[in-house]
Amino acid sequence: MGKIASRKVVIDNIEFDSLTEAEFYMYLKNRNDVEAIYLQPQFTLLEPFEISCGRCYMGKVKSPKTGKMIKCKTCGGTGVRTRQAWTYKADFEVWYKDGEIAVIDVKGFANERFPLVRKMFENKFKHELLVVKKTKTGWKYV
Template sequence: MAAVRKRSKYGNKKVVVDGHTFDSKAEAKYYQQLKWLQQANQIESFKLQPRYLLQEGFKKNGKTYRAIHYKADFEVHKLDGTVEIIDIKGAITKEFSIKRKLFEMKYMDSIKLLKYDQYRGFIEVS
């Protein structure tokens, strides 16, 4: 993994793997895990940074309001046909909490929130 010098506001280093830029080392590590799972036929496929519409853009009183989107880290298609939406987080922001609620209301799916622990690997957080 080759690190890019730019840091996010949360101190994460951007990481480039296979030409894809990830916001953290944990995201890059999960990507590598998904690649391995796909090669081992444990999952059907996965998408990087899928984007979901949460609210359409609109005009009101002559003012234009842009659409609101949520961009997950991964969309994992399992062998049984189910889909998991995965987000890797070090800290849960207010913006993420709001977008998560809007996503779950509109799509009726849940976002699986993971955090990387150096001793236990990826663990699910709520």
């Protein structure tokens, strides 16, 4: 598969990742029902969390050399490991004058992880994560 060049586009001193994103921004900006446009809003899909270390028992492991119980290097002897938060940046958050809020991704390159991200986002926020695509007849949600 050939590589498609994604060139940066600057409008209103904002650097967009693609021409399509820039075009969608212009489209939103020219609508009279849009109150505000936020770029790259970040959402936490999963908070950081702790798990018990699977490589030791209560922070101790048996030394393969001496057979004595020593501090687990993976968890630093705490028996606990921390997993980082799962965050996601959408392309746009649009506030409409009627109070409606939309979180929108512009359909770009195929992203294997996206269906999972979308499901997680929707589960957490109980709000549809919209994906917009440019068509011959205008912008369409897909």
